[in-house]
Amino acid sequence: MPDGTPNPQAKHTKYAIEGDSLVRKSEFCPICGPGVFLGIHKDRKVCGKCGYSDPPKTYRGIYQEEE
Numbered sequence: 001m002p003d004g005t006p007n008p009q010a011k012h013t014k015y016a017i018e019g020d021s022l023v024r025k026s027e028f029c030p031i032c033g034p035g036v037f038l039g040i041h042k043d044r045k046v047c048g049k050c051g052y053s054d055p056p057k058t059y060r061g062i063y064q065e066e067e
Contacts (some may be wrong), residue, residue, distance in 0.1 A: 014037060016023045026037045029047035038045040038054065045054040 014024065014026045016025055024034075024037075026040075027045065028034050029036045029038055029050060029052050031050050031052050032047060036047060036049050038047055038052075043055070046052070
């Protein structure tokens with residue numbers, strides 16, 4: 001970043017160390033499998049490798065408004 005602050009989306013933010021193990025914190029692409037993270041945007045999740053896109057459930061029409 002030009003102002004000297006670290007990038008909040010850098011790769012080191014996607015992992016955590018718990019005890020002696022490395023834990024992956026982000027979602028994986030269901031097509032590419034473990035190791036390929038989904039990019040999270042405000043209105044969708046996208047895989048940069050295969051192009052898989054996962055819109056929010058409200059856009060898919062899965063949930064209907066309760067009457």
